[in-house]
Amino acid sequence: MEIEDQIALLVEHINKDVTLSKTGIKKLSSILQFKTLHKKELLIEPGSTANTMNFIVQGAMRSYYLDENGQEHTLQLGIEQWWINDLYSYLSGKASRMYVQALERTWLIQLPKTELEELYHHVPEVSNFFRIKIQSAYVALQERVIENMSEDAYERYNNFRNTYKNIEQRVPQYIIASYLGVTPEFLSYLRKKHS
Amino acid sequence: MEIEDQIALLVEHINKDVTLSKTGIKKLSSILQFKTLHKKELLIEPGSTANTMNFIVQGAMRSYYLDENGQEHTLQLGIEQWWINDLYSYLSGKASRMYVQALERTWLIQLPKTELEELYHHVPEVSNFFRIKIQSAYVALQERVIENMSEDAYERYNNFRNTYKNIEQRVPQYIIASYLGVTPEFLSYLRKKHS
């Protein structure tokens, strides 16, 4: 995809929440970086530090955590026009304990933290935009804590299918299981039972 | 407790993360409100909107969610010098779906949202302080999602005891169970088994 088109997509996305001026768009454009990941490639891994915000132009990604037993726990999934990151590492500046991985060949627009924070002073709408995004990340997490505590696996699976309608088909089932917090075998069993 | 002493506590707490000037402290002081809650009294309930930040001067509080089966799920616990709120409602301005309740007779300092946001412009250290607090709230939530997915109930109970050392003794066990996501009976069983 042309870089111009990629930028247009990002601007359109941001304009859903705030209103960017012409000069705001120009200044924003000047800090953007473009990156392509092939399937299974890692953007972030434990020990590295997240120093960009990452917008998915095309493709699919996930962030996951590997526990002491080697079990994967998917925290976030995203496709076109979602943001993907380890916000913990990005916000705190500390080393990540997570993996952020491409699930397909993926095109990203990256906003480096230093430049972005500088940009906040000149284009406050961008600052507002990310404040809104981080708030909704918080809300989504809280939603998930509540859901995990009050619903059984099949209810959570149904919620997932509603929330991530377009994503379900593109992501292997064992990753969905690791997002829901069940084994792939058990998810397979649930699907059969309720079909 | 004297109001002067309460303010001193709050200022001392904020000064752990940022540095307030004399005039900053003065401006901050001018927007504070003071509230006392008796045991079991609700600060926020479903339908109401959180429009203050709440600092616990003395006492203990929790936030919890009531699911469709009438089951309580405790999301946050706090004692002296913790902040307690439904951040979702505060940040979004939408009606809360949670309860925020005093577990003992509790003294709060409240910072009304409108005044606080105005204050941000004049005392940016206060703005920084709350940005830091909201980030750590996010991090704590993510920690919890990971923990709930990768640890069994007894491990989570031990984590809880480490993280909330001083709180455990002051909070009924059934509330701790509702925080951990297990029944009170099962927590009781675990405690006996490992004692």
Add this chain to the structure above:
DNA sequence: ACGGTTTCTTAAGTTAGCTTAAGTTTATTC
């Protein structure tokens, strides 16, 4: 189009955590 890898399914046996119910201890209140 074939061979290998990755993903998904099925099923039997097991376990962590739940439900119900009754009894006991600990707090509150008047």
Add this chain to the structure above:
DNA sequence: GAATAAACTTAAGCTAACTTAAGAAACCGT
């Protein structure tokens, strides 16, 4: 300081979800 309410324990029976293992299906890559 009794009376009542709130919180905690114990135990039996149950169920959701896990483990292990093996086979089937889908999906690459050359």
